[in-house]
Amino acid sequence: MSRPGDDLAVTPGPGLPQGLTIPAAELVERFSKSAGPGGQSVNTTDSRVELVYDVLGSSALSDHQRSRALRRLGGQLVDGRVVVVASEHRSQHRNRVAARERLADLLRTALAPPPPPRRPTKPTRGSQRRRLEAKKQRGQTKSLRGRVRGE
Numbered sequence: 001m002s003r004p005g006d007d008l009a010v011t012p013g014p015g016l017p018q019g020l021t022i023p024a025a026e027l028v029e030r031f032s033k034s035a036g037p038g039g040q041s042v043n044t045t046d047s048r049v050e051l052v053y054d055v056l057g058s059s060a061l062s063d064h065q066r067s068r069a070l071r072r073l074g075g076q077l078v079d080g081r082v083v084v085v086a087s088e089h090r091s092q093h094r095n096r097v098a099a100r101e102r103l104a105d106l107l108r109t110a111l112a113p114p115p116p117p118r119r120p121t122k123p124t125r126g127s128q129r130r131r132l133e134a135k136k137q138r139g140q141t142k143s144l145r146g147r148v149r150g151e
Contacts, residue, residue, distance in 0.1 A: 004029075004096035010104045014112040015068075022060045022107075028052040029096065034087040048087035051099040053107075056080030065111055072110040082106065 008027060010020040034048035055061070055069050055077065076082055084106065086099035123131075 004093065004100065008100055008104060010107050013108045015065075016108060016111055020060060020107065020111075022053065022058065026054060026058055026060065027100075027103075029099075031092065034090075034095070045092065047090060047092045047095055048085065049092065049095040049099045051084045051086075051096075051103055052081050053084075053103060054081045069107065069110045073106070076106075 005024060007024050008022040010016060010022070012019040028051070030050040030052070031046035032048045032050070033046055055066065055073065057080070058066070061069065070077065070080070073082055082103070084099050084103045086095040086102060089095045089098060
């Protein structure tokens with residue numbers, strides 16, 4: 001995994017056979033006070049990290065990858081940018097690493113090709129027969145639960 005301040009390396013996966021490297025110049029980090037876990041000193045340090053990546057203006061993505069990422073990340077984009085926030089750690093460094101890992105995972109899943117379409121199949125004759133027999137058996141079981149009439 002890449003360190004904070006370096007280029008972001010996205011490991012190979014489906015849709016990324018060679019992986020992807022995002023230049024550090026295309027990543028913007030903002031820091032603010034964290035409301036997360038910690039002790040009495042957590043509110044005095046800027047440990048919350050917002051990592052902003054401009055998908056529209058990125059030179060690391062091809063046109064095909066850009067269009068796929070825009071389509072898949074549509075609800076998470078603001079003006080063509082994706083924002084990842086990390087504030088679960090007390091240390092700013094650990095939050096920076098967590099935000100970078102989260103962005104890499106997000107891009108890896110967004111750039112993966114869609115799954116193949118489902119091919120509908122008919123149930124087999126044997127499975128249909130077993131289903132109907134089970135329904136009949138269940139109906140008989142329930143009918144035997146009725147009130148007992150004496151002779």
